[in-house]
Each structure stands twice: as C-alpha cells, then as structure tokens.
Amino acid sequence: MLRLNSLMKSIALLSVCLCLLSAAALAEESPLQVMSFNIRYGTANDGENDWNHRKVFVVETIEEFNPDIWGTQETLAIQRDYLAERLSAYQVFGVGRDDGNEKGEMMAIYYRKSRFKKLDGGHFWYSKTPNVPGSKSWDSSLPRLASWVKLKDVSNDQHVFFFNTHFDHRGEEARRLSASLLRSKVKEIAGYSPAIITGDFNAPIDSEVYNRLFAEKENSVELIDTFSCLHPELRKNVGTAGGFILKDRGTNRIDWIGCTKQFKIVSAKIDKTNRNGKTPSDHDPVNAVLIIE
Numbered sequence: 001m002l003r004l005n006s007l008m009k010s011i012a013l014l015s016v017c018l019c020l021l022s023a024a025a026l027a028e029e030s031p032l033q034v035m036s037f038n039i040r041y042g043t044a045n046d047g048e049n050d051w052n053h054r055k056v057f058v059v060e061t062i063e064e065f066n067p068d069i070w071g072t073q074e075t076l077a078i079q080r081d082y083l084a085e086r087l088s089a090y091q092v093f094g095v096g097r098d099d100g101n102e103k104g105e106m107m108a109i110y111y112r113k114s115r116f117k118k119l120d121g122g123h124f125w126y127s128k129t130p131n132v133p134g135s136k137s138w139d140s141s142l143p144r145l146a147s148w149v150k151l152k153d154v155s156n157d158q159h160v161f162f163f164n165t166h167f168d169h170r171g172e173e174a175r176r177l178s179a180s181l182l183r184s185k186v187k188e189i190a191g192y193s194p195a196i197i198t199g200d201f202n203a204p205i206d207s208e209v210y211n212r213l214f215a216e217k218e219n220s221v222e223l224i225d226t227f228s229c230l231h232p233e234l235r236k237n238v239g240t241a242g243g244f245i246l247k248d249r250g251t252n253r254i255d256w257i258g259c260t261k262q263f264k265i266v267s268a269k270i271d272k273t274n275r276n277g278k279t280p281s282d283h284d285p286v287n288a289v290l291i292i293e
Contacts, residue, residue: 030155031266032290035062035070036164036198036257038241038283041105042079049244049282051079057280059086061273065287068112069151071164071198073283075106089113093121094164097143100133107147107164107199119159120150124185126168126178139171146182146199148189158292161190165199167209175203179212186260187221194262194292197223200241200255200283213258223258226268226288238270241283246274255286263290 039058042051062070062083072083075094084092090110098104100123111118126144127135136143146165153160163186168174179201186195203209205228214225227238239249257268266289273280 029291030153032069032160032196032263032292033065033067034196034198034257034288034290035065035067035285036073036200036255037062037070037285038073038166038200038255038281039075039079040281040283041074042076046244049278054244054278054280055079055082057275057278059083061271061280061285062087064273065271065285067110067287068115069162069196070110071147071162072108072110073105073164073166073200075108076104077102077106080106080108083108083110091116091118093118093149094147095123095133095145097125097145098134104134104143105166107145107166109147109149109162109164111149111151111162115153115155116151117154118149119152121148122189123147124181126174126181130181130185136174138174138177140168140174140178141170142168144168144174144178146185148185150190159193160292161186161193161195163195163197163199165197165201167199167201167203169202175201175207175209176212179209183213183217183220183223186223190221190260192221192260195221195260196263196290197258198256198286202254204251205253213256222261224261224263224265226257226259226265226290227253227270227286229265230268240270240286243282244279246272246277246279249284255283257286257288259288259290262292264293265290 094106094108096104124130127137239252240255242249
C-alpha cells in the first residue's frame with residue numbers, strides 16, 4: 001500500500017513537471033502576429049473611397065487579425081494619430097519622409113504595449129546620404145525611407161528588430177539600390193539577431209529588387225519571403241494592389257513580409273477582407289505568424 005501511495009505521488013509530481021515544461025515551452029514559442037498594410041494616403045482624392053469613408057473599416061480589419069506588431073505605408077500624421085487613438089493597445093513609432101518629423105508619408109510601426117518594450121529605433125532614407133532627412137538619390141521621384149525598432153518581448157526577454165518601408169513607385173534604379181541598402185542596413189543594425197521586414201516594395205517577385213532582398217548572398221543577412229516560403233507554387237490571384245474593388249489582382253504581389261532564418265513561419269496570407277466587394281484600401285494587407293526558434 002505504501003509503495004502504491006509513493007507511486008501515485010511520483011506520477012502526480014511527474015504530471016505537474018510536464019505541465020510546467022509545456023507551459024515554459026509555450027512561453028518560449030509565443031507566436032508573433034505580423035501585418036503589413038498600405039492604407040492609402042488620407043488626403044488622396046478618392047471620392048467614396050477616401051479616408052473618412054473607410055477609416056473605421058481599416059481599424060476593424062486590423063482588429064480582426066489582431067497583430068502583435070504591424071507596419072503601415074502611405075500613412076500621414078492624421079492617419080497615424082487616428083489609428084493610435086482607436087487602437088490604444090499599441091504604441092506607434094514613425095516620422096514623415098519629407099523632414100524626419102511630421103511632414104509627408106510615414107512608415108509607421110505599431111507594437112503591442114503589453115508585450116514589447118522599445119529598446120532602440122531610428123530611420124534611414126534611400127539615398128547616398130541615408131542619415132539626412134528628406135534626402136533622395138538616383139531616379140527616385142520622392143524621398144523614401146525605412147523606420148525600424150529594436151523590441152524586447154517582455155514575456156521571454158527575446159529581442160527582435162522590425163523594419164518597415166516603402167520603395168519608390170517610379171524609379172527602377174532607386175528600387176534596386178533601395179533593396180541593397182535595406183539589406184545592408186538590416187545587417188548593420190540588427191546583426192544576426194531575429195529581424196522582420198514589412199513594406200510596399202512596388203516590384204514584382206520576378207524582379208531584381210526581389211532578388212536583391214531575398215536571394216542567398218555571401219556575407220549578408222539571409223532574408224526569407226514568408227509568403228513564397230509557404231506557397232512556392234501559388235501564382236494566381238496573389239496580387240496585393242489594384243484599387244478598392246475586390247477582384248483578381250493577378251500576379252502583382254508587391255507587399256511583402258520578410259524575416260531572418262531564426263523564425264519558423266507558421267502562416268502567411270494575403271487578407272482579402274471586403275464588404276460587398278469593397279476593400280478597406282487599394283492594397284490588401286498581408287499577414288504572417290512567426291515563431292522564434
């Protein structure tokens with residue numbers, strides 16, 4: 001009888017230990033919900049699709065995915081502040097591309113305040129003088145920039161770098177050199193720490209821009225296209241831009257989420273959210289769920 005009681009106690013203790021181990025493993029494998037969303041300029045003359053008509057829809061689309069961290073493009077100060085007010089669980093970080101302050105488009109980064117602490121952050125411009133606010137070079141039509149943050153996940157003390165960007169829509173050389181500069185900056189800023197990039201790259205996946213970001217390259221940080229990793233054969237209706245009406249957007253997938261090899265990619269999707277065929281922006285948001293391995 002004593003032996004039986006001792007065995008039962010041992011089994012109970014083992015069960016408790018296994019539960020604790022499972023909880024610890026779950027804490028270590030906290031999924032990161034990541035979103036990239038070109039929300040379209042708040043001052044664009046879009047008629048019934050202007051910002052005031054769809055801003056609530058944008059908020060509800062973000063809430064539906066419930067990201068832990070997300071980057072927006074074509075974001076003006078009024079839009080940055082509206083989203084920050086309506087989505088108060090997040091802290092926002094971003095500056096205007098024209099002056100490094102409030103003027104012009106922002107590559108705003110939002111991160112969940114209850115999960116992350118910002119340790120560092122900054123911005124660089126796609127030019128020969130990347131530290132000069134508002135600078136541009138090559139054949140770029142406008143100043144373009146990337147914003148980045150270094151975050152600590154308070155649940156497990158892991159560090160992650162997040163870069164958000166928007167490449168020029170006209171300059172082919174500017175896009176190519178921006179891709180090279182971004183990749184070199186990821187290495188310079190993040191080293192070989194876990195890093196995520198989000199953005200509107202204004203280039204298809206069969207372009208040199210894509211190749212410069214994601215192709216294997218000696219002495220460079222390896223970046224992985226999350227969507228292609230999980231859907232290597234998917235080519236139809238993967239376009240992410242093309243107006244405010246839900247339709248087959250073809251193969252023009254220009255909005256990407258990339259990550260370094262420290263991440264396990266759980267899912268990667270193009271969000272086709274619509275209401276009666278109307279979409280919240282002229283770009284579809286793209287989502288990924290990642291786990292640091």
